[in-house]
Amino acid sequence: MTTDEIWEQSLSKIKETVGSSIVDLWFKPIILSQIKDKTATIEIPNRFFKEWIEDAYPNLIK
Numbered sequence: 043m044t045t046d047e048i049w050e051q052s053l054s055k056i057k058e059t060v061g062s063s064i065v066d067l068w069f070k071p072i073i074l075s076q077i078k079d080k081t082a083t084i085e086i087p088n089r090f091f092k093e094w095i096e097d098a099y100p101n102l103i104k
Contacts, residue, residue, distance in 0.1 A: 049074035056102060068095060 057065045073085040086092045095103065
């Protein structure tokens with residue numbers, strides 16, 4: 043399974059919690075760049091996205 047496929051499955055689960063409009067706006071721009079030693083690395087477009095996600099959904103991506 044590729045990182046893109048894993049991220050798409052993750053987005054489906056996130057959508058169940060926050061709804062499709064939030065996923066489209068805040069989570070789809072995120073890229074799952076790699077998974078290594080059971081740790082996922084994501085790329086977030088900018089600091090504003092990072093801070094918003096950390097403040098609004100601190101445990102959702104973890």
